[in-house]
Amino acid sequence: MTHTHINNSSYTFKHTNLLGIEQLSQHDIVFLLDQSEHMLTAFRSKTPLHNLKDAVVINLFFENSTRTLNSFDIAAKKLGAEVINTAIAHSSIKKGETLLDTAATLNAMRPDIVVIRHSFAGATALLSAKISCPVINAGDGAHEHPTQALLDALTIKLSKGSITGLKVAICGDILHSRVAYSNILLLKQMQADVHVVAPPTLMPHYIETLGITAHTHMSKGIKDCDIIMMLRLQTERMNGIYVPSPKEFYRFYGLDVEKLQNAKPDALIMHPGPTNRGVEIDGSIIENSRSLIERQVESGVAVRMAVMHNLYNAMQKAG
Numbered sequence: 618m619t620h621t622h623i624n625n626s627s628y629t630f631k632h633t634n635l636l637g638i639e640q641l642s643q644h645d646i647v648f649l650l651d652q653s654e655h656m657l658t659a660f661r662s663k664t665p666l667h668n669l670k671d672a673v674v675i676n677l678f679f680e681n682s683t684r685t686l687n688s689f690d691i692a693a694k695k696l697g698a699e700v701i702n703t704a705i706a707h708s709s710i711k712k713g714e715t716l717l718d719t720a721a722t723l724n725a726m727r728p729d730i731v732v733i734r735h736s737f738a739g740a741t742a743l744l745s746a747k748i749s750c751p752v753i754n755a756g757d758g759a760h761e762h763p764t765q766a767l768l769d770a771l772t773i774k775l776s777k778g779s780i781t782g783l784k785v786a787i788c789g790d791i792l793h794s795r796v797a798y799s800n801i802l803l804l805k806q807m808q809a810d811v812h813v814v815a816p817p818t819l820m821p822h823y824i825e826t827l828g829i830t831a832h833t834h835m836s837k838g839i840k841d842c843d844i845i846m847m848l849r850l851q852t853e854r855m856n857g858i859y860v861p862s863p864k865e866f867y868r869f870y871g872l873d874v875e876k877l878q879n880a881k882p883d884a885l886i887m888h889p890g891p892t893n894r895g896v897e898i899d900g901s902i903i904e905n906s907r908s909l910i911e912r913q914v915e916s917g918v919a920v921r922m923a924v925m926h927n928l929y930n931a932m933q934k935a936g
């Protein structure tokens with residue numbers, strides 16, 4: 618079964634928020650990836666677009682971010698929007714009540730799209746209930762990071778032609794990673810063969826209920842796979858010691874040239890960034906011609922353009 622295009626012309630994208638991959642059907646994903654491809658072509662050729670002309674996009678980031686914040690900023694500007702970037706110190710807002718006050722204040726400014734990153738799982742959903750315009754989750758704690766999973770899917774699709782049937786191994790800190798969770802949901806929807814690799818301390822106990830295969834040995838987990846997705850240790854979310862040392866973690870779970878031999882000869886390597894050389898990945902792998910890391914960043918802008926354009930449209934239609 619291939620899902621490159623939607624044949625059903627009666628399909629319409631109806632979502633007015635993007636809080637997680639959980640809410641998306643396979644049709645939604647295929648549609649957004651098709652739209653992202655068009656956006657990528659426009660982005661590469663510097664074609665001016667006006668889909669969000671006169672719209673105001675607020676990027677509300679309660680957590681540190683370089684690439685995601687810049688990516689949303691550029692994507693909104695490429696569509697002709699006015700953008701306000703608000704980075705709020707991690708410590709300044711800690712209680713649900715205060716968060717809701719922030720939402721009400723923001724809402725009164727009548728933005729057209731609000732993009733939120735927060736260290737608490739569920740914070741974006743909570744805020745979206747008080748905000749009348751589309752809300753995009755740019756990462757909520759260890760929960761979801763939907764635009765990251767979509768940009769990863771676009772990168773895979775452009776490199777391999779299709780996602781369906783590919784063997785994908787997601788390796789590293791599965792327990793604390795929102796990138797892992799959103800990618801698992803999306804890759805399952807697209808019928809990929811999903812494997813995860815982590816030390817037992819960083820493997821969620823419920824993982825196999827997601828219909829994927831869990832491994833504690835890296836060489837077995839990445840055996841014959843088409844795509845290896847490496848993840849950073851999310852130390853900011855760890856309370857206590859999960860790995861004996863970064864050096865030991867690297868020895869058993871870091872992707873180096875030797876471990877890479879277990880994958881298919883044409884396997885491609887991905888990482889959402891930021892990378893930690895010598896912890897989860899060897900520096901030479903980042904620079905390897907089989908690394909898709911820079912393409913992921915480029916796909917990110919296109920995916921965020923497509924997501925913002927379609928949420929905005931759906932909201933206009935919903936009146």
Ligand code: NCD
Nearest residue numbers: 684685756762849889890891
């Ligand atoms: C990821 C995130 O913030 O969840 N990074 C990103 O969005 N580019 C992964 C990470 O921080 O390790």
